[in-house]
Amino acid sequence: MASLRAFQTEIEQIHAKSAAESKLAPATLDKKVKAKDAPDVPKAKETPQELAHEDDEDLAGVQALLLGDETSHRKVTDLIAAVVTRRRGECLVRLGLHPPHELLYTSSGLLPEPSVEDSKTWTGERLTEEQLKTAISVLAGLMDGIGAKVTRLFEHATRATCLIRIPPPTVESTPEVRCAVVGNVDSGKSTTLGVLTRGALDDGRGRARVGLFRHKHEIETGRTSSVGMETTLYGLTSGAPSCVFLMVGANAAGLIGMSKEHLAISLALSVPVVVCITKIDMTPANVLAETIKHVVKVLKSPGCRKTPVFVQSVETAAEVSQTFVNKRLCPIFQLSNVTGQGLDQIRTFLNLLPSSEDEKRFVKEQALEYSVTEVWSVPYTGVVVNGIINSGSITAGDAVLIGPDSVGGWINTTVKSIHRKRAPVPSAEAGQSVSFALKKMKKGVVRKGMVVITKTETPPKAVRKFEGQVLILYHNTTLQRNYQAMLHCGNIRQTVRLVDMDAAQGVLRTGDRATVIFEFIQRPEYLKPGMKLLFREGSTKGLGVVTNLL
Template sequence: MSGHKMHHSRHAHHLSSKQCDHEGWTEGIVSLTDQHTATELLDDGAAGRHKAAAATSTPTIADHLAPAGPLLCDCEGMSPAEEWRARLEHALRSLEVEVEQRGELLADLGAPDGYGPTGLTPQQLDELVGAVAAHMDTHLGADLTVVRRRTLSAATLSGPPMHVADVLLRRRVGEAAPLEVRVAVVGNVDSGKSTMVGVLTRSVLDDGRGSARSKVFKHGHESETGRTSSIGQHNLCLDSQGEILNDAAFKTQSIADYVARASKVVTLVDLAGHEKYFKTTAYGLTGHLPDYACLIVGANAGVVGMCKEHLGVALALRVPCFFVVTKVDLAPEHVMKHTLDSLQQILKKPGVKKRPFLVRTRDDVLTCARHMHADSLAPIFLTSSVTGVGLDLIRLFYNLLPQRHNWFERTSQHAEFIIDETFGVPGVGTVVAGTVKRGVLVPNQTLMLGPDIADGSFKQVTIKSVHYKRLPVGRVVAGQTAALALKKVKRAAVRKGMVLVDERVRPKASWEFDADIAILTHSTTIQPRYQAVIHCEIVRQAARVVAMDRERLRSGDRACVRFRFLQRPEYLTPGTRFVFREGRTKGIGMVVGTEMSPTPIAGH
């Protein structure tokens, strides 16, 4: 018996340290220096996105309100009352534009870099808040919630103290579908991911023996072993004033009742932590297009095993991460300190370049929610699912967390829907679930479905009905997940990885694609004919290198290569980031051209 125990412990140590800690995703990124060309691809992704964001972000107020633009700086000749009114009008119109496009906004009222008149007394601030609330209610059907009031002291300003309010503006339930923010929940096995999801979505505390996680497991064997093996999507429904609608009676089957009253839905994508389910977790991080990654770290175990792997994949895909340290009630103080120190050391490494930020107050939550999209901040929350410590800060953070992409810009583009699950529903027929990447989808719309399993072609199909979180709706827009019932399509003709696109795009499947890649870790050299598994959004398939612009590649190198899929052609779009792996080899890349688009995208 003792021999068996010794063997078992040795085996566990082998899994956690040898296979995961050496030559893993995080180690590959951390080991990069400015001398490695691979670092450029990681940085280029960030720089490219910020440039794109600058180009596609909400137009400046001056663009929309040319006549009122100068009022921000030129109020000479006006009486104080006229200046107050002019600045208020300017703030109301600019806030209206922002909220109309984004659906919600966390705004500063009365601050020097915020909205409206500045240098306010408490009474004037109340007047400003009341005017904004009335305008939003009348013109947009939006609610205003005061999140925080604060005073900017005279020590930091040249004049008297300023009274400022941080307010949340959010549209109420109406014709517009709820805002959706997707968060991938990742971390090492047994760190408490499913328990945290269960506690948040069921508004209950855990009993320390798995009561919360049992409410979110999908399969029987998951309940028996306590380990997630599939991708689970669970929803946190919020109303227009930021109140959580989920209660202890919340069930996946009754979600439509909650979504019908929600103005914002945070979709928590619960992913597997065990090493043997890594390909499923990678599929969740790529195919479900998460806005953010929530990395769960057990305070008593630390940053070990697959926790590092998941962090590395999120970093490679440029998904902003925040960290939730669970089980703080279990961990002794010195263990807790070691866990936080090791996490902060990883985040400060040159290849990662993130700034750890320990969240302790509501003010900290506001700071993090404002700057999460910048991709350089790494908030760290300390929580316990049993005692409830820190859960109020997590809930506030999810409430304030903005969408990372400007989906409003994409709603006017041709429709594209990526399929990540298929079902056969009795009485309905074939149903596909996935994410609307571009455009708007409505019932009776005709789209092209492909690439076909047999020949890679695209065929016309018609959408019979549209459901959002089990709720029948008249339309879904870019940035939302949905389930679509298709007319006269056999279940066998649909698979994960297919897409529905507007026929004006003239979609074609590609056997080959060109990519700008960087090798994070590889024990020898990579040459043509090398094979690896590609994870590119919903595409998960082995591909072979058929051409390279260099003779061979080693760890830290960057090159342009041409991949050829081994099994079937896939639909790829230029500019998409992906990861690839084979054994201990890890790499990242960006699609720069396909057979559909022979001309590489600018800058590559």
């Protein structure tokens, strides 16, 4: 039986290799340099983790400089300006003694000042209350000179974590963080989203979620109907979320119903998970304790291997937002949308999450590739598509190709206008979620799963058959040739047939791994080697990666 963790690692390696090959493909001969003639250049720190660690080291000396003279203050300005530029307009500055993460993540609130003996494991330099006030005042004045704002995240007499952020000039230029919200029915998904997006608490009878209703029957029944298993899968594969918020009702006594399915799919797709336990104001203490116990047990199980961190202070929320992805942590928030308990922590966490645009899978230097995830027909405008730019950039008025159609062809069109965050923008680039208005297109021609690419004489070929490596996560009997399932791969959602497999005896069972040839049932699609795929049919689930186009 293959290991899920080992298979996920191999998927990431295949994806990285395919991405590297696609970067080298358009390189011209005059740009190539022979290895023997190339000078020795030290390897640059490219990963966000390495850059963040380097920035933290640079900012470690800011505290002493803030308490120095004017020359020191100029050094602070130059240093923070450089870091803010690298970090898309924001960074965190820590002043005073700060507890180690091991202690902070197991605390039940804001930790007091340590003794001299205990402070040996803490980071930073001890400050008096007056020194801290002086440092924050000087920092605010210096940052005001470069157009940045300083926000103190939590109140403590002798330590502080300050968020330094340059306000974006317009709403549409604000960096975006894409998060998926999943959970069982009646777990508080719509109410929590309503409270976080509207800013007003719930009245205990569903007032906060009314603003999310889009259909008449939703208003009549009080339930949002746009959330289902297929919708969840499509959102996780096509929406490129940075993390998944798993909503668990405190009165549900643990992970029940679809919550386990959503958690399993998120883990299979290697998307970081954040747990929100809702309705704590109306749940008896013994039931809440049982729910927490069950959630922790599932997170620590061999299938998850996550370290649960209960976020009960803003300080913990600030630190865990920067580290939970790399250290396999699972933050757990306990919320009440009626009393507001826990909302400050989750708002701070969301505010400090790194931008989804910074992820390495989005490459600005390559040709345009835009995945279509929604299609509308807007009066007096025409066909409007929504999606994410996977690579390249686009400007209003550019001629593009959209496809593939039902026979694998590509259609010429022009991008009339671009909207981002409901505001018109002249251009957009890789990693951003935007909408295009397309010129002279009919809605029946455009569908979810299409891509928009740069206009070229030799467009890529759409395929009906492809090869992939798969791991069967669950199947109650055996998988054989000609088995059909629903495939989710990026923005593609279509039924496929298993044409061939290299499995012994021609069958696959739970835990088996094999190279499989898939065939689309309805129409050809645009695929690239390295794309992750997930297929399911009933309770059957399989994870894989595209390795070859046939």
